[in-house]
Amino acid sequence: MKPPLYLKLAHQLEEQIERGVLGPGDRIPSVRWLSRRQGVSISTVLEAYMWLENRGAIEARPKSGFFVRVPFAKSVPEPRFQSPSPRPASYSAGSIVAEVLRAAHHPATVPLGAALPDPALLPNHKLNQILHSIVRHNPAHSSGYEFSPGVEALRRQIARRSLEYGCNFSPSEIVTTNGAMEALNLSLRAVAKPGEVIALESPTYFGVLEAIQSMGMRAIEIPTHPSEGMSCEMLEDAIRKHGVKACLVMANGHNPLGYVLSDDTKKRLVDLTARHDVALIEDNIYGDLVFGARQPKLAKAFDRKGTVLVCSSFSKVLAPGFRVGWVQPGRYQAEVERLKFINTVAAPSLPQMVIARYLESGGYERYLARLRIALAENVRIVSQAAAKYFPEGTRITRPDAGYLLWVELPKKVDAVKLFRAALAADISIVPGAIFSATGRFDHCIRLSCGYRWSDSIDRALVTLGRLATDLLRSS
Template identity: 50%
Template sequence: MQVQAPIEPEDEAHLYDRVAAHVADLIARGALRPGDRIPSVRRLSRQQGVSVATVLQAYMQLENRGLIEARPQSGHYVRARRGAALPEPRAARACTTATRVSVKSLVSKVYRACRDPHIVPFGAACPSPELLPTDKLNRILSAIARSAGGAGVSYDPPPGLPALRRQIARRSVEWGVALSPDDIVTTVGAMEALHLCLRAVARRGDTVALESPAYYGLLQLIESLGIKALEVPSHPRTGMDLDVLEEMLGRHRIKACLAIPNFNNPLGSAMPDEAKERLVAMLARREVPLIEDDIYGDVHFGDVRPRPAKAFDKKGLVMLCSSFTKTVAPGYRVGWTAPGRFLDEVEQLKFAQSVATATLPQMAIAEFLEIGGYDHHLRTLRRRLAAQIARMSEAIAEHFPPGTRVSRPAGGFVLWVELPSGTSALDVHERALEHGISVAPGPIFSAKHRFSNYIRVNCGYPFTELSEHAVRTLGRICAETAEG
């Protein structure tokens, strides 16, 4: 097999991505088939005009993605795909009553495990530092810190850093939203953005509607504010059931709706544009605000970024929230919101709650966006996350017991796994920790502690031999728990 089209010289850190992408394309097009031997490291090095080390890095990436395998004393081969994909999880049944939320004790167990560096991190939804542009950001931050003078250590009161708000507004045009910098308030991550928006429109004792299953951070937030949750069942592919929501709007006094239309956590569902438009219109007729979490919108696996529901907002009732914590730097805690007609209330709450968002991280993110580093990084990140989702799905299909179902997300980096009936996700969680593996048990994704036989699995880390061993162990635990 001739592998041609020499690669132009460029930064060594990106060359192996280019080599890996080239070989992956040959596999995708069928030029290299399962079982075929791919060119040796030295041969590909000569053909592509790159170093042996670069090819080794590329092959390591392809191995982590599950596309090739190394055979001792023989070379590298295109990896045969394992069995057929598992069916998708079933949607939840509709709830008829609002519920006071109590998930914090369960959630704290998951987070305690995530702090242990010796635990295999299938529990928390976060990307591996290996996938993030850490070196680039460190250089940017260092340069800014040296040149910013007093601006870098001063308060940046609401609405936040103008340079960052301009960059977000510029990007919003591509989403079909066309925000102005003056529409945006920067926040300490997406969670503060969601917190501020919810406080602006709801009070203790009020009822809010949200997807089921729901991200447990939203449930914790609702619990902390003394608000009741009304769970709306969601389809694993298309998201919130709007027929059920419409019925609930007619029967309950709902103060707001919380949703993650683009790649819901934990389902990975992506609401179609026509459904987003219907959702926005349905709520607008009743003057009910939609608090939209679009934190995974940039992590799509298709060719085009999906539009947020905010693109269909005609009355300023959609409060769009997002951050750069899932794509660039979790520790920078840089988020933002475009809260529509509630802008003044959110700005005032922001100042009262945290005064300002840290200045230097905002400046670094703004610079990263302006020089085009973010778009370049996203292209690689999406490709690697899609491969990791596929590899983890394949491993679950091989090692988990019969009757398992798994989601098929088109973005993000988590899988929602339905275990065989009778399996206790809480027991699986506890037993997995004993083996040095964390998972997120299903009951923390429901105000009513539903989803007793579901778990969420993080795919934000490269798939390695350790991952394979952990999935095999987890599958055995699930089988034993189901039998018990």
């Protein structure tokens, strides 16, 4: 059977990319031009471009056309899926987390640790202009408490954007919080009590492990595929055996693995947890940073019973220091609002007003599109450099979102030692062990690629590669 026309065209372009005729960052012919030139319809060319986009070979840039992507280092394999039988555990890496947080504040370090974008990529100027304008025109902006659910203008904007995620929130269903971290804390407390078990991806964000520990709950790490997410079979098994009360996932941009789950998997997770009356907490903090032009759905989009609580914030995309987050708590809203009052009474008004005004101004989607392109490129460049400099046997993720790379080094490399040696050389990274409640991932590190590529980042990666090789030799 002859291949369809669009596939023939896509293969021709792919060949040109592989041969280097079209290099990373090059613009590929416009849809119209290629359609005329090849005597095929516009929709055939578009189909070919979408096929290449799905394979990660090209990317669409708003109003500019299609461009060849910097590829991931194909010579380096992705981390392996490991599936030890899970059991509830208490987190004990808190002292290393404290070291990591101190390192993140060190201004002289090369910033490959903290999960933050380069300040040069953020719309600081516009946010400051809005802030000045609010302070000038409404000097009493903070003279009262903005009790839960929070500033209405902001909740309206979040509700509007929920359509992009396949949801349809009303502003009254959203509670604003002090960052996503408070949203997660409130959600956990609303659905579980001390001693109860929370199912998590493995690895997972260390802040959540610390929160669970501090509330006297127990974490159970469900084996997680580095690109396909938590095993639904093992989650169901854990629910049956250990009476799991809630499950926490990052379906659109996992920290640290960077995957985006398919709609099928999201639906499976929602159906499975709802069937067992387990709350599903969805951390969507990286959801606006999914690479590509289309915004994937939230797991919440498949929620029929109100058992999914979505948590997010503007920390990773606009202003981490504003501490503006939110939660759509589904059927747990009254309890979340009560806990919000107990926890911090209300969220600060001024940053909420600034972000609401920024979203109202209309440039957010365009800004995000540019930010995603810059971050996707950073991630690929750092991945290629790490592939070149790190010891043989290294495995690296190929993220679909965000700016984090998870690097599995050869088993004998002690990643906490590597973290300390790197810090002594003024480089910050995050050791893998803090992403686990059971001491797994002690040979892994997380690299943040939020900062624009520079000679100093290149040199830092050379140093990291050398330090890892030294540790390997001395083990």
